Amino acid sequence: MNVLQSNFFELITIIFYCILIFVPLLVGVVLALYADRKIWAAVQKRRGPNVVGPFGLFQVPADGLKFIFKEIILPDSADKTVFLIAPIITLALSIAAWAVIPVQAGVVLANINVGILYIFAISSLGVYGILMAGWASNSKYPFFGALRSAAQMVSYEVSIGFVIVTVLMCVGSLNLSEIVLAQKNIWFFIPLFPMFIVFFISALAETNRPPFDLPEAESELVAGYQTEYSGMPFVLFLFGEYINILLMCAMTTILFLGGWLPPIDVYPLNAIPGFVWFILKVTLVFYMFAMVKAFVPRYRYDQLMRLGWKVFLPLSLLAVVLTSSILFFFKLAPGMS
Amino acid sequence: MSMSLITFYLFSAILLLSSLMVISTKNPVHSVLFLILAFLNAAGIFVILHAEFLAMILIIVYVGAVAVLFLFVVMMLDFKTSLEKDNILQYMPIGLLIGLVFIAELVIVLINTRLDLSNIQILSNPLDNFSDQSNTEAIGSILYTNYVLYFQLSGVILLVAMVGSIVLTLRDREGVKRQIVSEQVDRKGKIELVDVKSGEGIDI
Numbered sequence: 001m002n003v004l005q006s007n008f009f010e011l012i013t014i015i016f017y018c019i020l021i022f023v024p025l026l027v028g029v030v031l032a033l034y035a036d037r038k039i040w041a042a043v044q045k046r047r048g049p050n051v052v053g054p055f056g057l058f059q060v061p062a063d064g065l066k067f068i069f070k071e072i073i074l075p076d077s078a079d080k081t082v083f084l085i086a087p088i089i090t091l092a093l094s095i096a097a098w099a100v101i102p103v104q105a106g107v108v109l110a111n112i113n114v115g116i117l118y119i120f121a122i123s124s125l126g127v128y129g130i131l132m133a134g135w136a137s138n139s140k141y142p143f144f145g146a147l148r149s150a151a152q153m154v155s156y157e158v159s160i161g162f163v164i165v166t167v168l169m170c171v172g173s174l175n176l177s178e179i180v181l182a183q184k185n186i187w188f189f190i191p192l193f194p195m196f197i198v199f200f201i202s203a204l205a206e207t208n209r210p211p212f213d214l215p216e217a218e219s220e221l222v223a224g225y226q227t228e229y230s231g232m233p234f235v236l237f238l239f240g241e242y243i244n245i246l247l248m249c250a251m252t253t254i255l256f257l258g259g260w261l262p263p264i265d266v267y268p269l270n271a272i273p274g275f276v277w278f279i280l281k282v283t284l285v286f287y288m289f290a291m292v293k294a295f296v297p298r299y300r301y302d303q304l305m306r307l308g309w310k311v312f313l314p315l316s317l318l319a320v321v322l323t324s325s326i327l328f329f330f331k332l333a334p335g336m337s
Numbered sequence: 338m339s340m341s342l343i344t345f346y347l348f349s350a351i352l353l354l355s356s357l358m359v360i361s362t363k364n365p366v367h368s369v370l371f372l373i374l375a376f377l378n379a380a381g382i383f384v385i386l387h388a389e390f391l392a393m394i395l396i397i398v399y400v401g402a403v404a405v406l407f408l409f410v411v412m413m414l415d416f417k418t419s420l421e422k423d424n425i426l427q428y429m430p431i432g433l434l435i436g437l438v439f440i441a442e443l444v445i446v447l448i449n450t451r452l453d454l455s456n457i458q459i460l461s462n463p464l465d466n467f468s469d470q471s472n473t474e475a476i477g478s479i480l481y482t483n484y485v486l487y488f489q490l491s492g493v494i495l496l497v498a499m500v501g502s503i504v505l506t507l508r509d510r511e512g513v514k515r516q517i518v519s520e521q522v523d524r525k526g527k528i529e530l531v532d533v534k535s536g537e538g539i540d541i
Contacts, residue, residue: 007340082370113471117393124401128373131405135366135412147409154405174390174473306518 017109021098029242033060036290043294070231075137078228082136087229087236090129094243097122101250102177104260104274115176116164119251120157123206126244127153130215130225133237137228145224148301149208149215155308156205162316163199166192166323167255172334180259182334189256195319196256198312200288203248205308207241209289211296212304249285250278257281345385352378365411369404376400390472 034049034057041048049056074080100115102108112118127150134146168174170192171182189196205212216224226237253259258281260274299307327333355374362368376399383392480488533539 079364079366082366112389114389114393114473117390117397121393121396121401124397127401127405128370128408131408131412132370143412147412150405150409154402157401173471302516 014109018099021109022095025095025098025243025246026239028246029239030060030064032242032246032286033238035286036293039287039290040294043291064235067231067235072231072233073228075139075228077138079136079138082132083228084233086129086133086136087233087240089132090126090240091236091243093122093125093129094240094247097247098243098250100176101247101254102180102259103278105177105181107275108177111175111177114174116168116174116179119176119247120161120164123244123247124153124157126240129237129240133229134225137225139228141222142225142227145215145221145227148221149225152208152212152214152304152308153206155305156202156312159198159308159312159316160202160206162313162320163195163202164255166195166316166319169320169323169327169333176254176259180254180261183258183261184265187256187258187261192256192319192323195316196252198316198319199255200252200285201307202312203252204289204292205304207245207248209245210293211299213298214301214304217298245289246282246286249282249289252285253278253281257285341385345382348378348381348385352382365414366408369408369411372407373400373404376404388472390476 037059038048038056049059052058052062074083097119099109100112100118102111130149130153131146134142134144134149137143167179167188170188171179173179173182204210208215214224215221216226221227226234229237260278262269262272262277324333352375355371355378358371359368359375362371376395380392380395380400383389383395531539
């Protein structure tokens with residue numbers, strides 16, 4: 001009991017921090033869903049949600065409430081345990097990754113040394129939620145959707161891994177805060193611009209966003225792995241998906257856009273607190289995500305695989321070799337000068 | 338009893354239970370899912386040992402890649418037939434044999450290793466200045482210097498396995514039309530930009 005008492009205070013603070021992460025994240029997801037629909041509508045010259053609340057802002061909470069009060073339908077031939085665990089896993093994993101994201105200098109729940117590997121590991125686990133959902137539904141379309149999704153996520157993880165390696169070679173640390181601090185002089189998207197593009201497109205594929213939303217391509221697979229889901233489990237999937245998208249935006253921000261750092265380190269800009277810059281940059285990346293959804297048509301499956309394995313993988317491998325050679329010969333690598 | 342001890346018992350209890358479930362559930366997909374749970378708990382034990390790099394690599398490689406392929410294959414099997422016959426005892430002799438081999442190997446290793454204090458120091462602390470390095474740096478600085486040959490050798494073995502599996506499965510079928518993207522992109526001679534006047538149209 002003594003142990004529990006001595007750790008009780010620590011536990012309370014951690015739970016408090018978790019709430020501090022979770023609540024803004026939920027608000028962020030609601031706003032992201034709204035912004036996604038609004039941007040999409042604006043590109044197509046529609047109004048988008050504009051009825052519920054001011055500017056239609058309460059559309060997403062209203063939809064959420066509707067889903068919560070709907071019946072959860074369990075398919076008769078489904079594997080019910082796995083069927084219900086799958087959305088929980090998806091949501092839990094997508095939230096868990098946020099534990100290591102630094103939003104400001106020193107403001108991070110877990111400042112672990114292998115932060116970037118942790119995020120990579122957690123996001124590679126995300127595929128299980130989808131695979132389990134597709135298999136447990138015991139239905140053809142969800143199963144095909146799950147298989148597609150798994151193949152797609154595994155393929156693009158490879159190139160994301162190599163892009164991360166190029167960034168890490170410029171930093172010399174796996175700690176996310178140190179990755180941000182290494183960009184004090186120049187944000188990495190300038191020297192590593194091709195890798196920024198590769199990372200952005202791979203992030204689209206990794207989160208099953210259009211134009212790579214083949215797992216839920218409605219013209220072929222109804223709704224992919226989500227076909228049999230209704231009510232609360234469906235909302236869990238939706239939230240997990242959008243938290244993952246926000247996570248990828250945050251990753252792009254941290255790896256390439258200088259995290260919480262202001263664009264130029266001069267007075268009026270660096271007086272603004274870091275988390276504001278962080279949120280602004282995440283919003284900017286999300287805006288790009290939403291724009292891509294609005295104006296790029298869906299890829300064909302073989303084109304998707306070709307892009308992942310035949311274009312991005314060699315390109316990112318080449319970038320690893322090039323970056324390491326340049327860093328080595330010009331003595332730019334961290335700890336070499 | 339410290340907190341890390343409690344977490345250790347928690348992780349190892351789940352690890353043992355889930356490994357037991359791997360071999361005792363009848364549904365192969367459930368087996369693989371329990372195997373993944375076992376991997377995750379092993380990674381948890383690595384974290385308690387302050388080997389966080391190994392823990393993350395374990396999750397990324399085994400859970401994120403290998404087990405996904407495993408699950409892929411198992412999900413596509415039609416295992417309704419294998420559900421019916423539940424005579425586990427059929428494979429008992431082979432299981433016992435493998436278990437015996439493992440125990441024998443462990444015993445041989447334990448007998449041949451002199452467990453005096455200096456030896457333990459070397460085994461658990463291969464680097465002199467381990468304490469002022471992070472986990473990742475320590476592994477990198479020993480893996481790419483002292484053991485670079487073994488490292489490359491394991492890479493070559495993986496490459497051979499990969500090439501082998503590609504050779505075994507690749508077959509050229511005739512009459513298959515393939516999309517050649519570079520040709521499609523580079524077809525300037527075949528397309529023409531025409532300025533069409535409004536209301537008049539154009540002859541092709």
